[in-house]
Amino acid sequence: MNQPLVLTDLLHRAREFFPAQEIVEYGGATETHRYTNRDFHERVVSLAGALVRLGVRPGDRVATLAWNHHRHLELYFAVPLAGAVLHTVNLRLEPTEIAYVLGHAEDVVVFADLSLLPRLDVARAERPAMIVIATDGSGPGELTYEDLVAEGPPLENPPRIDENDLAALCYTSGTTGPPKGVGYSHRSLYLHTFAACLADGHAISERDTVLHVVPMFHANAWGIPFAALMTGAKQVLPGPHPVPAEIATIVEAEGVTYTGMVPTVAADLVRLVAREGADLSSLRALVLGGSPPDDELLRALQELGIPAFQGWGMTEISPMGTFSRPLPSVTDPAERRRSVRKQGRLLPGLRWRLVGEDGTDQPHDGAARGELLIRGPWVATQYFRDEHPESFADGWLRTGDIATIDADGYLEIVDRAKDLIKSGGEWISSVALEQALTANPAVAESAVVGVPHERWQERPYALVVLEPGRSDTPDDVLADLRDRVPRWWLPEGVLVVDELPRTSVGKIDKKVLRAKVAAGGAG
Amino acid sequence: MNQPLVLTDLLHRAREFFPAQEIVEYGGATETHRYTNRDFHERVVSLAGALVRLGVRPGDRVATLAWNHHRHLELYFAVPLAGAVLHTVNLRLEPTEIAYVLGHAEDVVVFADLSLLPRLDVARAERPAMIVIATDGSGPGELTYEDLVAEGPPLENPPRIDENDLAALCYTSGTTGPPKGVGYSHRSLYLHTFAACLADGHAISERDTVLHVVPMFHANAWGIPFAALMTGAKQVLPGPHPVPAEIATIVEAEGVTYTGMVPTVAADLVRLVAREGADLSSLRALVLGGSPPDDELLRALQELGIPAFQGWGMTEISPMGTFSRPLPSVTDPAERRRSVRKQGRLLPGLRWRLVGEDGTDQPHDGAARGELLIRGPWVATQYFRDEHPESFADGWLRTGDIATIDADGYLEIVDRAKDLIKSGGEWISSVALEQALTANPAVAESAVVGVPHERWQERPYALVVLEPGRSDTPDDVLADLRDRVPRWWLPEGVLVVDELPRTSVGKIDKKVLRAKVAAGGAG
Structure with a gap:
């Protein structure tokens, strides 16, 4: 019963049980690519073979600098299948910051969208041995992504993977210093995937059509690509820079049932609907994350009949930490909005503490404040290269958030520890x-x-x-x-x-x- | 991120997030006990303390010979909390068989319902040192269950548990010899619990009221008690020997949303409704397991508007192996019944093979037959005391079932390699x-x-x-x-x-x- 928990099982599951399920990519509001899990699987295995031929060895880091498109999704699975570590780089970083994280991670290969290649200039100058591959079109004289996939043959003998091997790596945007790397093991992402499919949480299922609005360079795109592949959900990728009008068009065209986004984008979407009247009724869940939604947005979503929830997390938590769904007994619309404005309940598998300034555990009464500490099978217990040990205490992640937890177990983050002013x-x-x-x-x-x-x-x-x-x-x-x-x-x-x-x-x-x-x- | 996966986390979760949720016990159609997760937790911790004082050490086996009642549910959690192994004994076994399994497992304590104590006569004669405790009323001169709970204090320092430590043990009814023991690790039951709560499977959630019809002496009662506690579902226990009229009364009185049972009991229930007209409309899922349902039963359930699914499993699979939910595209009622009559799709996390007589993998075309082999994080890779190694091959469990798998991935068991009759x-x-x-x-x-x-x-x-x-x-x-x-x-x-x-x-x-x-x- 100690079968290892490895991500590649999810890939094979999609091939076996949901081969005809679709993956659709848009560029703007125009469909640009549509294929099936069967084709996806074949291309992923080919790409993994190409990575090994490129010299990528188990444990090596392979970076992406890319928008949400089907090749980025393929890399999500091909890199771990080759035993390597997928390092998703935030494309909004400055070129010097990109050079920093690529150097810190020692990436051996980086896959970048053509439009983003200029952002690699500093990094390429610093690390001339790094192989750069353009995900779209032809790169500057090098191999392109499609060359690699076409070159075959597929990976015949994938390396044996231990569940504690790293599968992915993501850097937090440093607010107090250089970015910090968070490594995700196969085991942690596997368990996180199960958590994403729980009926009481995001509840991703085969009946879903999932739109990946959350940038795939953010912590594992909230884990949704893994959940979609495991359950056989249809996946839709919006391509570069999706704007609200494009999101609305895609939701209508594909019958999207589930998506997640930051409140700012959701608010734009709501305004667009009010102005131009899109039909978003296919959505069974709109999950808001990144920052808490305000009451106005939640009311607008209620009026549109779109069930909205808040998911809170951190790069260090893979990222899902909580999910805010009103209690079954709460039916009043205003009270439901109040629940969703809180960060919600801890996902099963995780544990938390609220620690006051004096180091003691604070009561969960909705009033007492403390720093939130979290631990669990998908919570980091160290940063990449063991930096910043002060962020961890006895296996607990110190989130740096000041919070309350009410008697129903709903978290409310009231401040950042470092944004408090002591007067x-x-x-x-x-x-x-x-x-x-x-x-x-x-x-x-x-x-x-x-x-x-x-x-x-x-x-x-x-x-x-x-x-x-x-x-x-x-x-x-x-x-x-x-x-x-x-x-x-x-x-x-x-x-x-x-x-x-x-x-x-x-x-x-x-x-x-x-x-x-x-x-x-x-x- | 290598936090151990231990069952006791689920117990603490229920206490923290769902303290007011109810656990209700019936005796026949009469409510006999109603309390909350808060009280449940307190009693479980007291009982675990009592077990340790009784001399139960980590790894020791503690048996139950009991119907589905609240004390049996408490033992499900108290025994693993004390670091010991819960051995649920099938109360339908003959006294000599009971003596065999208690001897084989070397149980140090056995908790038995008063009405079942006579079945322990052979075992007690053979193993005079074994401590016998009556779960209800007063035993023959010994401590009773309530004495233990009342005696306090609760377990202060639970033993440190490794995720690979055994938490439970169940014997299969021997087909070709004495019963074989299947040990379940904390990790395996924890992962099995997550699987029970997936949106595409049993989907146990906080919104559920779960009725435990499946005997708790069968493999982990299908894992539903763990799932209910993790999600905060309300739990209802029917007490000894529930008959269909009692089940119908309880479903109505408690608003049961989920239950599982063998088709025989479901068919009786359907006949009762036809004859006497009970209201079972609260049920969102009736899961049939143990043997496949026939079309007549499924049609009757369709006519009552009760969504029915088939779950297939084995003691060696903790027991959940597959779940049969019709494809989202299948809407025709007769076609939906055909889907549910098959054993369904493999749960995420598991893998299977169909091996022909010549040892080669057979195609999944709905026609080719082979022996079904299964592996995964909650599939046994050995029997207790390493007996019967021939049932396993390279980490795969040989199920002994001859099956087909169709192109959609639905399992259909067509024969049994071994000679068993399921009554x-x-x-x-x-x-x-x-x-x-x-x-x-x-x-x-x-x-x-x-x-x-x-x-x-x-x-x-x-x-x-x-x-x-x-x-x-x-x-x-x-x-x-x-x-x-x-x-x-x-x-x-x-x-x-x-x-x-x-x-x-x-x-x-x-x-x-x-x-x-x-x-x-x-x-």
Whole structure:
């Protein structure tokens, strides 16, 4: 009964049980490729053979720098089948950051979309031995992807894989330093795949048509490609840069039943439907992740009859950690939205703790706050190359999130440990202060950072983007805030800016903001 | 990410996330006990503490001889929590067989229902050191179950469990010799639990109310108690000897959504509804297992609007091997029934082969036959104490079933390599029955075959050759047999013949015998 849990079993399962199931790729709103799991399997095995002939050995890292297309999906399975480690690189990174992660991972081969090849310039200069293969069209004189697949023969004798061997690798966008690598074993991704198909979670099934909106360079694309292949779900890939109008067209054309996306994209989609009236009624589940959805978005989705859920996770958790589905007893629409705005319940298999500043476990009463610690069979217990051991404690991942857990077991993340501002020995929540700022009708977006302060150690400082047509002054913004927050929360200053800087994954980049404030904004 | 997969995590999950969820016990059609997961957890931890104080050490076997009641459910978790191995004994075995399995497993403690204590007489005489505890009422002078729970304190420091440690043990009814033990590791049951909750399978979820009709002395009660606790489903236990009228009453009273049972019981239930009109509309899934359902039963269930599925498995597969759900594209009612009459598709995680007599893999075309071989993380690769190595080949379990697999991946078992008769979901060993027949001094030779039976699916039928000079009648033969086998093993008929037909290699040709019986012997 100690059969190893290896990903390649999922690939073979799709070939055996769902050979005629389709994989469809779009480019924009136009279908560009449609084939079956049978063809997919054949191409994956051919590509794995080509990787071995290229010199890729078990344990080697093979990178991708690519949008969501069928060749990227093939790489998801061909690289682990060859015993190698799939390293998905975030295409929004700067060329120097890309060079950093490729160097850190020591990738021997990188597959990149033609349009993204220029981003590899720095890395190629640094690592001339690295083999670069264009996934589409012809590369700059090198082998192309289709050459490799066509060259055959398929991999005859795949290397024997231990379940604890790495199958994939993904770097977190570093907010406090260089990116950190998270390695995923075959076992961890296999168990994560089962978790994605549980009836109480994402519930991926053979009856689904899954649209991969979540970038495949994000942690395992939430694990959905593995779940789809295991269950025989139909998979649809939107191609590069999907915009809401394209997503709506694809949902209609393919009868998409399940997709996941960040709330920003979902909000755009909802506005598009309101404006132009697309039919999204085939969706049985729209899972929101990356950041929590607001009530307005959830209400709009309710009005459209689209069941929405929140999934919370981290690169370090493969990434699925929780799933927010209202309790069976909760039927009131507003109460259901409140449930979904929380991060939800821990997936089976995982365990968590809420640890207060004094190191003690906090009660799960919806009020007590603590840092969230997580452990489980798909939670990292170390970073690649054993860096940053301080992020782990006795097998627990320190998430760096400050959270509450209510009596029903629903997680609510109330702050990042590092985004808390400690003023005169008291915590100020930058998240709560940002919410109070955007409650002002004049304010479109806001960000709060901590700035050093002689008397109070640290004080909040606010940056706001005004709604179009508004010309409120910093004093106006402060005046509005007076009624909304405790007096001692009032920021030391307000800076009106045109836009807020964001990281490659779309999060507000507080590192840049702090620098901006330090450089004079605060003066 | 190599967190061990241990069952006790499921117990703690229920306590943390679903403390108020109910567990209800019935005795007949009367509710006898209702409590919550919170109380359940507390009692389980107390009982585990008591086991340790009784002297139970990690790895020791602790047996149960019990019906489906809340204390049996508590033992399912308390025994593994104490690091010991739960050995569920089939209460339909004869006292000598019970003594055999208790001796073979070397159980140190046995928990038995008061009504079943007499069945332990042989075992107690053989193993006087074995501690016997009555699960209900007061035992014969010994500790009772409630004494143990009340005695406290709870287990403070549960032993550290490795995922490959055994958590449970179950014996198959021996077909060609004594019963064989199948050990289940924590890891195997944990993965089996995930499989039970997949959206495409049994799909056990928090929204379910599960009725445990499947005897808990059968292989892990199909794994449903673990799945229910992991997901927070409400659990309902029917108590001893549930009859269809009681099942119908419980389904109505508790709003049962999921249950599993053998087709015989389901057919009785359907007849009861036709006669007396119970409301079973709360059922979202009725899973039939143990033997395949016939078309009449499936049509009756369709007419009642009860979705029915077939689950196939074996004690050696924990027991879930396949699940038969019609393809999403199949909507015609008759075609759906045809799908459900097949054993269905292999669960994710498992792999299978169809091996012909010449040792080659047979095509999956719905026509080619072969012996079914299975492997996977919850498939046995050996029997307890390493007996019968011939049942395994290179990590594959030889199921002994002759089957076809069609192009959609649906298994259909067409014959059994070994001579077993399945009567109302329970195995009868034709070999053991033949031995009992020839123990009669009047009988020279005997053969037993299974004949189709309306109520029990299959029943044994005996053919005997008398010793020279004897003229015993079939009734004489049956009368002699009464003292030698359980009542329910008694053949439907006995045919006295001059000789038994044999194959070219001298084996009794049961195919010819079945034809003989069908042609009139059974009339």
